[in-house]
Amino acid sequence: MAAPMNAGSGAFSYANNSSYQRTGFNSAKNLIKDVLIQSIDVKTLMSSTISNTFTITDLGCSTGPNTFLAVENIIDAIEQKYRSQGENPASLEFQVFFNDQVSNDFNTLFASLPVDRHYYAAGVPGSFRGRLYPNSSICLAYCASSIHWLSKIPEELVDKNSPAWNYGKIHYTDARDEVVAAYEAQFEADMDGFLNARGKEIVRGGVIVIISPGVPDGALANHVGITFRFVESILIGMVKEGLIKQDGVDSFNIPHVYPSVKQMSKIVEKNGCFSIKKMEMRNTRTELEASIDHDGAIMHLRAAMEGTFLKHFGRKTAEELFKRTIQQKSTLYDMMDKSRSEIGAQIFAVLTRK
Template identity: 30%
Template sequence: MDCSSLDSNCDPSISICRANDKCTKSLNYQSSCTGDLRGTLCMQGGDGDGSYARNCEAPASAIALSKPSLLKAISCMNLFRGEASLRIADLGCGTGFNSLSTIDLVVESIKKRYARESISVPEFEAFFSDLPLNDFNTLFRSLPHLCPRGNDEKPRKLSYYAAGVPGSFYERLFPRGKLHVAISLSALHWMSRIPEAVLDKNSHAWNQGRAWIDGARNEVVEAYAKQSEEDLKAFLRCRAEEMVSGGLLFILMAGRSDSEHPENQLGDPDTKAKHPFTNVMDQAWNDLVKENLIDEETRDAFNIPAYMRSREEIRRAFNHSKAFEIKSLKFRKVMEHSKEKQKKWIKDPISYGKTKANLVRATLRPIIDAHLRSSHLSQEFFKRFEKRAAEDINLLQKTCYYGIFVVSAIRK
């Protein structure tokens, strides 16, 4: 992968680690030359072991937990009389079943409301939107009317017209006043960019020795918090322009409990120890440094672009927008996997290591590939991550929880 394929602002003089090269500490390596992530951030495509489509159990659990709130929001939303079609957008759709099943649920629930109230049912348009590198091909191959599941299965007619919309949901994606329902599922904790101060090794916000901000210095956390605030404001500003009055905005996003300060993104000690963004992640990066595969600056320049907002931070952004009325704002905790799987993995740590590494591949491989500029080095990183996750028996005994916020709001 050459530099120009990552970002047009990259310095072409940057050294690149080829697949058969061994990068040493003498390498004066710079990470991606800008914090902008639109050209690198996406879930891992395809349907292989490391794909997002095969490693989205936690988001699926969160969506299942939020389903009653979504149904309640639909039951209370305005019905749009006289509309030829209703337009629904899934913002940050990814590649898997989660998006398709949720759109099905939304469409069928709205149709039932129209039927119950004896109103002519409109047609439906569903827009699946994500960053340009998202694997839309895998997503659309999953549509049942295009790809029946079995040889004897007849194509099922969709109850909506589907389209893909590439772009960042921190920018405008649709014409003014066109969307009736906008949903975003497990996507808004991903930031639009890494703060510039965090990428400056001469800054107090240089995140030395860490891949993420949980437990980081105040300057690092403050830079992330400021960027996260700007991002959520931009998201709401764009949706305010795109949505019709009375339209429903439904958001499921990762978050932290009210009692936790920003530097404590994850809450309880077991979650902090076992979360894929923390200990094992840092250990894997350090292994590459100790083995002279990368230098310390390369390690320190990698930062996971995620921030878990608090209830107050969410409310503050909505209050700034003034375009939406929050109907519901709830915090929930989701277990990373079932107790049955945990018991199985305690007996088979190697299998757990592979599963955990695949989870990280599914969510972070594209930006790790872009950061290292070498598929070989990326593979070496995941080998070490897998080994570290498998060899810590105490880690297997712990239970990790993901905090989520479920928000429903109406466009004023």
């Protein structure tokens, strides 16, 4: 399992370096609100509960502050819909469950809870690939910038005798078809587990809102991951200098998959627990030529991935790697500027429990 985002509130913390995810949410927040108002029947959901408690979970919440913005947006949409159904939203109570891995920094998360919040908050540690809540106890699940993380690296990728042995690579970016297939198979298995668990936990008529990095239908499956190509080149340079072993690079694989709408739709339909209310590919940047936050990309790389590199390479190598990302950042900037169409690609999906 991948390491959690960087803890605390320091210079390299996720809390201070998650503007990319916040941009993704901000670009989708009005769409989230519109789709929820159209698709969720709050009155019917409340009529099936013992109390007037609307339960929400953020799956993969990390340390904030993005999760709090998302929760407030969702609650506002639910209250608007309830009001439009002739009911008084003041009669609703909201319970929000913030979920992430056991090793997530829940202390930082709860220390930064909004003081003026209008919901009850609780933390739920554990992997969202399996069950987290009792049967039919959740009205709405929200999952942003999380499902692209695999639960584990496929065994074939670290088997030297396998056709999917990922020699000289750290991702399926520019890798052989066997590597791509292994990644895709693991992603499909993970998503099936995710949907099966939510199928039991979410009440009928409840919804899942998913925001995830993705690729357009028809795009070459292995032509993604600008940042990973950059990091890979640094690691190979360290191998050539004798600072790390080639086997250390070969056995390291980034646990990320970027699905297409076609792939996601196929998984949801095959699973059968949910109907697709909306699923589309969007771009978080309003204009293709909009400026790219280069320095933010470097900081986000460390905030999101440092723990994963530490687990495999150790602190000394990880520190050297991130030092070199700063020294060679102009290379990444050039790569990003040449591949603008990849940056900001986002799958937006709303699924309704059958």
